[in-house]
Structures are given as structure tokens and as C-alpha cells.
Amino acid sequence: xxxxxxxxxxxxxxxxxxxxxxxxxxxxxxxxxxxxxxxxxxxxxxxxxxxxxxxxxxxxxxxxxxxxxxxxxxxxxxxxxxxxxxxxxxxxxxxxxxxxxxxxxxxxxxxxxxxxxxxxxxxxxxxxxxxxxxxxxxxxxxxxxxxxxxxxxxxxxxxxxxxxxxxxxxxxxxxxxxxxxxxxxxxxxxxxxxxxxxxxxxxxxxxxxxxxxxxxxxxxxxxxxxxxxxxxxxxxxxxxxxxxxxxxxxxxxxxxxxxxxxxxxxxxxxxxxxxxxxxxxxxxxxxxxxxxxxxxxxxxxxxxxxxxxxxxxxxxxxxxxxxxxxxxxxxxxxxxxxxxxxxxxxxxxxxxxxxxxxxxxx
Numbered sequence: 001x002x003x004x005x006x007x008x009x010x011x012x013x014x015x016x017x018x019x020x021x022x023x024x025x026x027x028x029x030x031x032x033x034x035x036x037x038x039x040x041x042x043x044x045x046x047x048x049x050x051x052x053x054x055x056x057x058x059x060x061x062x063x064x065x066x067x068x069x070x071x072x073x074x075x076x077x078x079x080x081x082x083x084x085x086x087x088x089x090x091x092x093x094x095x096x097x098x099x100x101x102x103x104x105x106x107x108x109x110x111x112x113x114x115x116x117x118x119x120x121x122x123x124x125x126x127x128x129x130x131x132x133x134x135x136x137x138x139x140x141x142x143x144x145x146x147x148x149x150x151x152x153x154x155x156x157x158x159x160x161x162x163x164x165x166x167x168x169x170x171x172x173x174x175x176x177x178x179x180x181x182x183x184x185x186x187x188x189x190x191x192x193x194x195x196x197x198x199x200x201x202x203x204x205x206x207x208x209x210x211x212x213x214x215x216x217x218x219x220x221x222x223x224x225x226x227x228x229x230x231x232x233x234x235x236x237x238x239x240x241x242x243x244x245x246x247x248x249x250x251x252x253x254x255x256x257x258x259x260x261x262x263x264x265x266x267x268x269x270x271x272x273x274x275x276x277x278x279x280x281x282x283x284x285x286x287x288x289x290x291x292x293x294x295x296x297x298x299x300x301x302x303x304x305x306x307x308x309x310x311x312x313x314x315x316x317x318x319x320x321x322x323x324x325x326x327x328x329x330x331x332x333x334x335x336x337x338x339x340x341x342x343x344x345x346x347x348x349x350x351x352x353x354x355x356x357x358x359x360x361x362x
Contacts, residue, residue, distance in 0.1 A: 013111050020256075029171050033352065035351045053098065102115075118143045294321055
């Protein structure tokens with residue numbers, strides 16, 4: 001039985017360097033955690049009740065795990081994670097008084113919800129009992145099950161892998177998912193919150209639907225078509241035969257697929273060309289803006305002022321329609337942050353960070 005010491009789990013937000021709207025298609029992404037984190041801090045109770053205070057959003061919740069928990073609304077991730085773990089064999093043996101605090105911008109493309117789910121799962125696995133084999137990869141899979149599968153949503157596993165494992169990662173999202181750490185040492189990132197809220201699930205669902213429609217046509221027209229390897233040039237003659245949105249988004253995804261692989265090759269080396277990384281990031285954003293249509297006027301303004309302030313590259317971060325962008329600006333972080341702030345955003349100088357952690361404080 002634990003004493004009355006304080007137990008803390010913490011998980012990071014993330015930058016998606018390459019691969020927005022690619023993970024749910026089974027393609028590769030390159031992403032990394034940042035030092036903006038969410039924390040669950042708890043002290044044990046003498047019963048099975050979980051009393052959860054969330055001062056950042058002025059909310060409070062109480063979980064009484066006496067069976068499968070009913071969801072009280074859409075995306076009830078706290079209950080979903082507990083249900084997923086209990087189905088896997090977790091036994092709840094003690095409740096906690098918990099406080100949840102976060103420095104990750106909410107609903108802004110930096111994976112705040114996935115970080116919350118991963119930190120919560122880590123807390124439950126560390127403090128409860130049962131025959132549930134787990135490691136960082138299985139924590140990511142539990143997180144994806146709780147946040148995406150449980151509610152029938154369209155997202156992939158990028159966010160959960162980054163929050164659970166940490167480090168600069170290339171994630172091949174086709175089953176079985178493989179995660180490859182990349183050795184390049186990156187620094188110089190500035191996150192810019194546009195302060196525009198975004199409709200994440202709606203954007204992802206529309207994007208996935210449009211692309212799937214185009215893929216079905218290509219699979220019928222091109223023998224042996226493979227989304228991972230078929231060149232864009234081979235698909236281009238058939239784009240005019242599909243709806244305009246499908247053609248535009250499918251072409252953008254094929255370009256972004258290739259940009260991700262170029263970045264993977266470069267970041268697989270300890271030494272790389274920062275200027276070329278900046279160009280690849282900007283090229284990726286061009287496809288996200290013009291092909292997938294997920295940028296906004298304010299995001300564009302924050303990118304423009306970042307480039308004028310000395311950034312080597314910049315792009316939207318996450319599913320789009322608002323939320324955050326980031327700039328790659330080694331040596332120019334302060335100037336870029338100031339430019340973002342003066343343009344009406346909120347800038348954060350961020351560094352790469354660890355994955356989920358758990359600590360005991362006496």
C-alpha cells in the first residue's frame with residue numbers, strides 16, 4: 001500500500017515535423033516531444049474514488065470505478081482510458097486525489113489531449129495492480145485505443161507514440177507500427193499559437209474521407225498501386241477522373257510522403273544541413289496549405305513574420321484549421337518569438353524533451 005506521498009506522471013506535447021494527415025493513412029511521420037507538458041499529481045485515498053481537479057479549465061471530475069464506466073459526453077478520455085486498461089486486466093486497488101495542470105496549448109495542434117491520456121494511463125499503470133504487461137509502446141497503443149478507437153475517431157498513433165516514447169522519432173504507421181529513433185540533434189524551434197481554436201476531428205475525418213475516395217480509384221486503375229511506393233507521376237494521369245478535393249489532397253499527400261522520406265534520410269545522420277531542413281519544412285507547409293487546405297490567414301501571418309525574423313523554415317503544426325504553427329530558427333529564437341507575439345500570436349521557445357515519466361515525491 002502506498003503512503004501519503006505525492007505521485008506524479010507527466011507527458012509532453014509534440015511538434016509534427018513531417019507527416020500531418022499521414023499517420024491515419026499508414027504512412028510515415030517524423031515528430032518529437034517538446035518541453036511543454038501536462039502533469040497528474042496525486043495523493044492516495046483510503047477508498048477507490050478518483051477525485052480529479054483541473055484548475056486550468058476550471059473543471060472537476062469524480063470517477064468511481066465499480067464497473068465499466070459510462071461516458072458522460074463525447075471524448076470522455078479519462079473514463080475511456082480506465083475502461084481500456086481494466087479490460088486489459090488492470091485492477092483498481094486504490095483511489096487518488098489528483099490535480100491536473102498543463103503548459104500545453106489546448107485544442108491547438110500540439111497534442112494536449114493525447115499527452116493527457118498518456119500521462120493518465122502511466123499514472124494508472126504505476127499505481128494500480130493486475131497482470132497487464134506494458135512498456136512505452138504498449139502505453140502508446142493503450143492511449144490510441146482510449147482516445148481514438150473507443151470513440152470511432154479518425155486519428156492515428158503519432159501523438160501517442162511521441163508522448164510515450166520521447167525523442168526525435170520516425171514512426172511508420174502501417175500495422176505493425178514501427179518506431180525508429182533518429183540521431184539528429186535538433187534545436188531552435190519556436191511554437192506559435194494562433195489562439196484560433198480548431199475543429200480537429202472534423203478536419204481529420206474530411207481529409208481521410210476525401211483521400212480514401214481517391215485511393216479507391218487509383219487501386220482500381222493502377223495494378224499493384226501502393227500508397228507507400230507508387231510515384232506521384234504514375235498517379236497524376238488519373239487525378240482528373242476523381243472529385244477535385246480528392247485529387248488535390250491525394251496529390252499533396254503523395255508529395256508529403258516523399259518529403260518525409262527525404263527528411264528521414266537527412267535526419268538519420270548526426271550531421272545535417274539546417275538550411276535544407278528549413279526548406280523541407282516550408283515545402284511541406286506549402287502542400288498542407290494549398291493541397292490539404294488546412295492553414296488559416298492568421299497562421300500564414302505568423303509564418304510570414306517568422307521567416308522575416310530569420311527562421312529557416314516554418315509550417316502549421318497538427319491537423320490545422322487553427323491552432324499552432326512552428327518556426328525552425330536556430331540562433332534566432334528570441335527574434336522569432338517576438339515577431340509572433342507582435343503579430344497577435346503567443347510564442348514559446350521550445351526544446352525537445354523526454355516521453356512520459358512517473359515520479360514519487362516524499
